[in-house]
Amino acid sequence: MMHEEPQQDVLFKMEGIKKREKKRRSSFDDQDHHHDHDHQKFEEIDLSGLSLDSLPSSSLNLLLISKLDLSNNNLESIPESLMARLLNVVVLDIHSNQLNSLPNSTGCLSKLKVFNVSGNLLESLPKTIENCRSLEELNANFNKLKKLPDTIGFELVNLRKLSVNSNKLDFLPHSTSHLTNLRILDARLNCLRALPEGLENLINLEILNISQNFQYFHTLPDSIGLLISLVELDVSYNKITILPNSIACLKNLKKLCVEGNPLVSPPMETVEQSFNAVKEYLIERMNGTLKTTPAKKSWFGKIKKWSTFNGTTQNDRKHRMDKDGFIMHEYRSLDGLATPARSIGMFSPRRIFSPRSHYTT
The missing domain is CATH 3.80.10.10 (Ribonuclease Inhibitor)
Structure with missing residues (x-):
């Protein structure tokens, strides 16, 4: 039956995904001046463009993911439990899916710096996003947002x-x-x-x-x-x-x-x-x-x-x-910033209006 295929299909696709690993070294000094080096492998996982409509329950160690790309899929939701375990993620890209909402556990991503949720169906962002205090870039373009958290x-x-x-x-x-x-x-x-x-x-x-x-x-x-x-x-x-x-x-x-x-x-x-x-x-x-x-x-x-x-x-x-x-x-x-030398944004009515009133010095 078609309903049983997605999980197998997803796991198969994941076998071909390239994981780029980053090593992070931490050194600990004990009182005997002994140095013990601990190597942790942080992975960059690319699951983009795989037509996923659900996320696989695989053996991935979510705690060791620093970058996760789930963009250009058919995801309608992200489980609370999955988001809550991405404690070391720095870059999370979930643009171009079918997401109606984000889980409240988004607030657990204390190390998140770049968050791309553009091209979804979001009408609001969870208030808990305020807990992502490391966040440097938030892209929520092309959604249905009616307001941002107060x-x-x-x-x-x-x-x-x-x-x-x-x-x-x-x-x-x-x-x-x-x-x-x-x-x-x-x-x-x-x-x-x-x-x-x-x-x-x-x-x-x-x-x-x-x-x-x-x-x-x-x-x-x-x-x-x-x-x-x-x-x-x-x-x-x-x-x-x-x-x-x-x-x-x-x-x-x-x-x-x-x-x-x-x-x-x-x-x-x-x-x-x-x-x-x-x-x-x-x-x-x-x-x-x-x-x-x-x-x-x-x-x-x-x-x-x-x-x-x-x-x-x-x-x-x-x-x-x-x-x-x-x-x-x-x-x-x-993208689409109105200047004569750059391309015009897809919704820009520049062609219709005149005269031009744009200056650069």
């Missing part, structure tokens, strides 16, 4: 990259502003209506992509100008009519994408000229040269205090960012 930002203090594009999020939790080590935030192709308060806490954020939230996203907060490390800002294809003055204070900004918005201020003729023309316009408006609402003192005072407006950042912040040794270019690339 306190996720309070716990995932090591997170460098958060990708939640192509979901159904209408807001990011307030705690997102506590992800002070975050370098990349990709939340395009959602239903976002606003950014969370306290955005200025993201002092290491280099790439922010909130494009293609279409009719939902209308306003950028003034605090956007306090993102002192921001290099790329993509707010294209939203309903933004006014860019905040504070954008002119982003001294590290190299790329600004604003096409596909019904911009009124700056006017389109300014937007079409150059990024510098936009900055000059915003500075004039900030200084009251233009007849517009003067800048709010609340955020302008913070910008002066943080020394972003005069073109310098505080030395201690710069030193701290350089000292942590995180290489930004390792996480630079975002």
